[in-house]
Amino acid sequence: xxxxxxxxxxxxxxxxxxxxxxxxxxxxxxxxxxxxxxxxxxxxxxxxxxxxxxxxxxxxxxxxxxxxxxxxxxxxxxxxxxxxxxxxxxxxxxxxxxxxxxxxxxxxxxxxxxxxxxxxxxxxxxxxxxxxxxxxxxxxxxxx
Amino acid sequence: xxxxxxxxxxxxxxxxxxxxxxxxxxxxxxxxxxxxxxxxxxxxxxxxxxxxxxxxxxxxxxxxxxxxxxxxxxxxxxxxxxxxxxxxxxxxxxxxxxxxxxxxxxxxxxxxxxxxxxxxxxxxxxxxxxxxxxxxxxxxxxxxxxxxxxxxxxxxxxxxxxxxxxxxxxxxxxxxxxxxxxxxxxxxxxxxxxxxxxxxxxxxxxxxxxxxxxxxxxxxxxxxxxxxxxxxxxxxxxxxxxxxxxxxxxxxxxxxxxxxxxxxxxxxxxxxxxxxxxxxxxxxxxxxxxxxxxxxxxxxxxxxxxxxxxxxxxxxxxxxxxx
Numbered sequence: 001x002x003x004x005x006x007x008x009x010x011x012x013x014x015x016x017x018x019x020x021x022x023x024x025x026x027x028x029x030x031x032x033x034x035x036x037x038x039x040x041x042x043x044x045x046x047x048x049x050x051x052x053x054x055x056x057x058x059x060x061x062x063x064x065x066x067x068x069x070x071x072x073x074x075x076x077x078x079x080x081x082x083x084x085x086x087x088x089x090x091x092x093x094x095x096x097x098x099x100x101x102x103x104x105x106x107x108x109x110x111x112x113x114x115x116x117x118x119x120x121x122x123x124x125x126x127x128x129x130x131x132x133x134x135x136x137x138x139x140x141x142x143x144x
Numbered sequence: 145x146x147x148x149x150x151x152x153x154x155x156x157x158x159x160x161x162x163x164x165x166x167x168x169x170x171x172x173x174x175x176x177x178x179x180x181x182x183x184x185x186x187x188x189x190x191x192x193x194x195x196x197x198x199x200x201x202x203x204x205x206x207x208x209x210x211x212x213x214x215x216x217x218x219x220x221x222x223x224x225x226x227x228x229x230x231x232x233x234x235x236x237x238x239x240x241x242x243x244x245x246x247x248x249x250x251x252x253x254x255x256x257x258x259x260x261x262x263x264x265x266x267x268x269x270x271x272x273x274x275x276x277x278x279x280x281x282x283x284x285x286x287x288x289x290x291x292x293x294x295x296x297x298x299x300x301x302x303x304x305x306x307x308x309x310x311x312x313x314x315x316x317x318x319x320x321x322x323x324x325x326x327x328x329x330x331x332x333x334x335x336x337x338x339x340x341x342x343x344x345x346x347x348x349x350x351x352x353x354x355x356x357x358x359x360x361x362x363x364x365x366x367x368x369x370x371x372x373x374x375x376x377x378x379x380x381x382x383x384x385x386x387x388x389x390x391x392x393x394x395x396x397x398x399x400x401x402x403x404x405x406x407x408x409x410x411x412x413x414x415x416x417x418x419x420x421x422x423x424x425x426x427x428x429x430x431x432x433x434x435x436x437x438x439x440x441x442x443x444x445x446x447x448x449x450x451x452x453x454x455x456x457x458x459x460x461x462x463x464x465x466x467x
Contacts, residue, residue: 009158009162009163009446010162037162038162039155039158039162039445040186040188040222041188042188043224043227045228045229046224048229079229082227082228085194087192088162088188088189089161089162089164116226118224118225119222119223119224119226119260121226128231129226129230131226
C-alpha cells in the first residue's frame with residue numbers, strides 16, 4: 001500500500017480564479033489556478049497524477065494544458081520535465097479546451113494531484129525508485 | 145571557547161510563507177527582529193530562481209540583508225534522488241546536482257550548506273574540492289532517528305576524516321537528542337482519542353528500546369487505536385527520543401560540525417523546550433571550539449504558533465548562553 005502524506009497548508013483550487021478563455025473574441029475554453037499544497041516546491045516530473053473533474057465529469061487529459069509562468073505543457077509531457085521547477089508560492093494555471101466554454105454560473109472543480117516525494121523512500125521498502133506520495137488534491141465550487 | 149552565533153532558518157515560518165501571511169522579506173525582517181545574526185533558507189522552498197541564482201534575485205537578497213542587518217549564512221539543499229519518473233538518479237548524478245547547489249550557495253554568499261543523507265558518503269567526499277573552490281562548507285544533516293554514532297553517520301565520519309578537508313562535515317539537528325515524546329504529536333493524539341495510558345505505554349516501550357514490531361504488537365494487544373499507533377510511528381521515527389541521548393557522540397564529532405539546526409516544537413513560558421534538553425546540549429557546544437551558527441528550526445507548522453515560538457527559542461538560547 002502506498003505511503004501517502006497530505007499537508008493541507010493552502011486550498012489547491014484557488015478562489016475566484018475561474019474564467020473563460022477567449023481566442024479571437026470567441027470562448028474556446030476555461031481556465032483556473034491551482035496551488036501546490038506542500039512545504040516546498042517540486043520539479044514537474046514529480047507529478048505522478050494530475051486529473052480534473054468538472055461537475056463530476058472527467059476532463060479528457062488531452063484537452064488540459066498545465067501553464068507555469070510563460071510556458072504551457074501537456075499532461076503527457078509532465079513526467080519528463082526534470083528541470084521545470086514549480087515554486088511553492090506560485091499558482092499554476094490549468095487551461096481546458098472546450099469550445100463555447102462552461103455555462104455561466106457555479107461549477108464544482110475537482111483536482112486530483114499526486115506527487116512522488118523524491119527524497120522520501122517509502123518506509124520499510126526494499127525496492128529502488130519507491131517513494132512516498134504527496135496528496136495535493138482539492139476541490140471547490142467556483143463561479144464563472 | 146567557541147563562538148556561537150544565533151540564526152533562524154526561515155523554514156520555521158513555513159505556514160505563514162505558504163499562506164502568504166509573510167513574504168520572503170517579512171521572514172528575513174522577522175528573523176532580524178528576534179535577534180538573529182544570520183539566516184538559512186531551503187532552496188526548494190524560498191529561492192524563486194531555484195536551483196540557480198539570477199542576478200536579479202541576488203540583488204534582491206543583498207538589498208534585504210543590508211536593510212535588516214542580517215547575513216544570508218546557510219543554504220538548505222535537497223537530494224531529490226527520485227526526480228526522474230523512470231529510475232533513481234545515480235550517485236554521479238546526485239553529485240552533479242549537489243555541485244549545482246554548492247555553486248548556488250556560493251553565489252548567494254552562504255558560507256555553509258545543509259545536504260541530505262541520500263548524498264552518499266563517497267559522493268560527499270567527491271564534493272569536497274568543489275565545496276572548497278566555491279567557499280561553502282557542506283554539512284550532512286544528522287536528523288532523528290539518526291544520531292552522531294549511528295552506523296550511517298559513522299560511515300560519513302570515516303570519509304570526512306580521510307578527506308582531511310575542512311569543507312565537508314556534519315549539520316546535527318538537535319531533535320536527535322530528544323529525551324521526551326514530541327509534545328504536539330502527543331497532544332494531537334490525545335485530541336484524536338488516544339487513551340493516555342496507552343500513549344504512556346508507547347513511550348515506555350520506546351524508552352526501554354523494545355523493537356518496533358514487538359512494540360507494535362504489544363500496543364495492538366492492549367487495544368491501541370489509530371491515534372495511538374500514529375504517535376507510536378513517530379516515536380520510532382522522525383521524533384524518536386532516548387533516556388540517554390547521544391551527547392558523547394556529539395562531543396566526538398564536534399571538530400567536524402559545520403553548523404547546527406536548533407530544532408524545537410514547543411517552548412513554554414519558562415523557555416523550556418518540551419522534548420529536547422537544551423540546557424544539557426548548549427554547554428557542550430559552548431565549551432568546544434565551535435565557531436558557527438545554530439539555526440533555529442521550528443517544526444509544528446500547522447499550529448500557527450511559529451512566530452511566538454521562534455521568539456521564545458531565541459530568548460532561550462540567549463539565556464542559556466548568557467548572550
